[in-house]
Amino acid sequence: MSERVLVQHLQARQDGPVSVSGWVETVRDQKKVQFVILRDETGSVQLVNPATRPAEDGSEQDAGALALTTLISELSHGTFLTVAGELKHDERVKLGGVEIKIGALDVAAAALAETPIAADSGMDKRMDWRFLDLRQRRNNLIFRVQTTLEHAMRSYWIDRDYIEVHSPKLMASASESNAELFSLDYFEDQTAYLAQSPQFFKQMAQVAGFGKIFEIAPAFRADPSFTSRHATEFTSIDAEISWIDSHEDVATMQEELLATAIGAVADKHGAEIKELFDLDIVVPTVPFPRIPLAEAREIVKARGYDIPRTDGDLDPEGERQISAHVLETYGHQFVFITDYHPEIRAFYHMRDEKTGLTKSYDLLFQGVEITTGAQREHRVDVLITQAAEKGLEPEHLDFYFDFFRYGAPPHGGFGMGLARLLMLLLGQDSIREVTYLFRGPTRLAP
Amino acid sequence: MSERVLVQHLQARQDGPVSVSGWVETVRDQKKVQFVILRDETGSVQLVNPATRPAEDGSEQDAGALALTTLISELSHGTFLTVAGELKHDERVKLGGVEIKIGALDVAAAALAETPIAADSGMDKRMDWRFLDLRQRRNNLIFRVQTTLEHAMRSYWIDRDYIEVHSPKLMASASESNAELFSLDYFEDQTAYLAQSPQFFKQMAQVAGFGKIFEIAPAFRADPSFTSRHATEFTSIDAEISWIDSHEDVATMQEELLATAIGAVADKHGAEIKELFDLDIVVPTVPFPRIPLAEAREIVKARGYDIPRTDGDLDPEGERQISAHVLETYGHQFVFITDYHPEIRAFYHMRDEKTGLTKSYDLLFQGVEITTGAQREHRVDVLITQAAEKGLEPEHLDFYFDFFRYGAPPHGGFGMGLARLLMLLLGQDSIREVTYLFRGPTRLAP
Known part of the structure; x- marks a missing residue:
């Protein structure tokens, strides 16, 4: 439990290796790059991964990189996970001015793909x-x-x-x-x-x-x-x-x-x-x-x-x-x-x-x-x-x-x-x- | 409520007028002097009253002093009361080295004379x-x-x-x-x-x-x-x-x-x-x-x-x-x-x-x-x-x-x-x- 860094402490932290844990708020799965917004009890942070897609010409690729890209593509909203990666301050990142480049991603428990409620659901449904x-x-x-x-x-x-x-x-x-x-x-x-x-x-x-x-x-x-x-x-x-x-x-x-x-x-x-x-x-x-x-x-x-x-x-x-x-x-x-x-x-x-x-x-x-x-x-x-x-x-x-x-x-x-x-x-x-x-x-x- | 002094604060207080509130722990009703041990949520203090008994020769006496003496004689264990009096430090008083000479005594609610439990009553009775x-x-x-x-x-x-x-x-x-x-x-x-x-x-x-x-x-x-x-x-x-x-x-x-x-x-x-x-x-x-x-x-x-x-x-x-x-x-x-x-x-x-x-x-x-x-x-x-x-x-x-x-x-x-x-x-x-x-x-x- 000792190595986990809370999102609220990322801004004050120097660039370098870091581990965060939380749940998936959103995934933006673009062709060349993937973004995950991860939330914990203290805030949200952007995680980033340069996507490695299967090569169309069949040339050899890094199997680990391919697997990570697929794993991210399949992440459901709400899935709880731990990410070890590299923290980087970047003032262009709207969310807190920091970003974490994903090194390893460990899913604690995956969420079902369909979330039964939305932000605008009625009170009874929300209850x-x-x-x-x-x-x-x-x-x-x-x-x-x-x-x-x-x-x-x-x-x-x-x-x-x-x-x-x-x-x-x-x-x-x-x-x-x-x-x-x-x-x-x-x-x-x-x-x-x-x-x-x-x-x-x-x-x-x-x-x-x-x-x-x-x-x-x-x-x-x-x-x-x-x-x-x-x-x-x-x-x-x-x-x-x-x-x-x-x-x-x-x-x-x-x-x-x-x-x-x-x-x-x-x-x-x-x-x-x-x-x-x-x-x-x-x-x-x-x-x-x-x-x-x-x-x-x-x-x-x-x-x-x-x-x-x-x-x-x-x-x-x-x-x-x-x-x-x-x-x-x-x-x-x-x-x-x-x-x-x-x-x-x-x-x-x-x-x-x-x-x-x-x-x-x-x-x-x-x-x-x-x-x-x-x-x-x-x-x-x-x-x-x-x-x-x-x-x-x-x-x-x-x-x-x-x-x-x-x-x-x-x-x-x-x-x-x-x-x-x-x-x-x-x-x-x-x-x-x-x-x-x-x-x-x-x-x-x- | 402002004038009440808690018993724990009496020692640090200068001699003089004071008002305390609590309940009667014990009464020692001697012929010439009456002692009441009063307890509040912070401690116990000795109250004292020079007893005024009906004169045997029928001579005139202070009606207020007679009434106060009678009131104290009749106090039951557990009666809640407020006493206004004079605080006096006296190192001979074992209980905290202070004593209050009773001026006025106001009963909030009198206790029945018989207390249904004693210190050595069994658990069920005490409950x-x-x-x-x-x-x-x-x-x-x-x-x-x-x-x-x-x-x-x-x-x-x-x-x-x-x-x-x-x-x-x-x-x-x-x-x-x-x-x-x-x-x-x-x-x-x-x-x-x-x-x-x-x-x-x-x-x-x-x-x-x-x-x-x-x-x-x-x-x-x-x-x-x-x-x-x-x-x-x-x-x-x-x-x-x-x-x-x-x-x-x-x-x-x-x-x-x-x-x-x-x-x-x-x-x-x-x-x-x-x-x-x-x-x-x-x-x-x-x-x-x-x-x-x-x-x-x-x-x-x-x-x-x-x-x-x-x-x-x-x-x-x-x-x-x-x-x-x-x-x-x-x-x-x-x-x-x-x-x-x-x-x-x-x-x-x-x-x-x-x-x-x-x-x-x-x-x-x-x-x-x-x-x-x-x-x-x-x-x-x-x-x-x-x-x-x-x-x-x-x-x-x-x-x-x-x-x-x-x-x-x-x-x-x-x-x-x-x-x-x-x-x-x-x-x-x-x-x-x-x-x-x-x-x-x-x-x-x-």
């Missing part, structure tokens, strides 16, 4: 052949951006002494509600459920005295919807912290976290995102704007959109409208909507004693909700009352109520969908584009 | 009340060690341009074998399976041209065993890399990764691990010793243990014996056992052309297997043949074979159980001790 779809430079970049985004978030937390937890995805009870739960048979007549969120277990870390925790892990929803923002399995980014005064402390952490992480993406991938997505990454300033829900609804109404929902919440168009307003007014892509009525929030959201509204927020990014955050109710008697108001059966929640019977700190946190964040950051129109292998009601494979 | 069990300093430290370990591993990979993937846990087919799979109903008459490992999907990243990837995520096994090393849900640490020459390249990466990560743990937590576990963290030197399986069996036999297994593999006692040999001979806690026969390895392990043995290894740490690593077979025709030899039904694997029909690089990787590594590193006798919330055949809650 069928996701491993080929992911070879596109844009798609590769998406997952490098994801990597940077997550590492920057984790580093933010680690620098501040957060503990990373891995909460169980198999549960004996529902995590938040009984709706949209996958269930399975679990040994001798038990039923297990797949966690919709780590909500209860990240709260458990607070009563365990962990102080500040985070988790990035899969969550599952048996949600039959087919929108561009929903999946049955998604990566959830969660954090929970103790000794807060209100949801405002959670919002402050989240906005710092996002500004840091998006800043890291802009630094590391900004130029390439510009090239491949024609997009400028905007690193958000802190604090993000905050607007109480009631005021947001007034603003949306004044803009001429009458929200049809009667429960007092925003709908997707309302979210787009308020985000447009914020962008126009404050030049900001993010906005915290605050002060939701308890009726449209989970039972465990703490309520403000004066207003009766929840100490919670939704975070919108470019018109789409990416997060719900809140201070949680840590007083067990209040919590039980609020659960009862929602008609939840206390026997299923008793294990959760127990958490708060032996002492609990004030605490709160947020959950954020990784794919939604990434979709919006890279200007994509569906989370399918930014999910390694999407899972939906009719999509379980590959 | 029932895991959120209380986790308050122990040792248990808290376990998860801070876990956090450091994981972050060091991810940083190692990120520094080397690995891509982080989140592979799906819901699958249409089995991931490796049909044994020990959880299945669930998935919308209109579909069946989904929970991934036993990300094996196929991390290989998919290689044919997608990702080059080097990692994932730390849950995996699921419907395994009815009750050993100290098995769980139905566990955190799997996985990496996969392209363009390797053999499994040796994977082993080299893994030993560097582990040396780096264990080094980070020793640096950050070494002293505290020594204090709480009476254990010196040994940072392993690289390379780790390597011993071919056949030779390992000879060594074990020469030590007087005759392995009863007839399949040529080691058994748990054989693993302990060979590890003891390596420790005695090389002073090393790790050993790679290599050159396994194909009959005892997965069908996708590549075989050495000369020996017919697989290009794979097991990594043992202190006598316990923590990893299997291998070069994978990337030639689809060979792969199909090897699957057929194992009696696997090709129709269930065709989606996987497809990965290799459109070009593939030589590649390999490993999977490692986080809990096993942590258990051994901290000298624990069960993965239950180092798992946030353990899941086993009879354990689904809390």
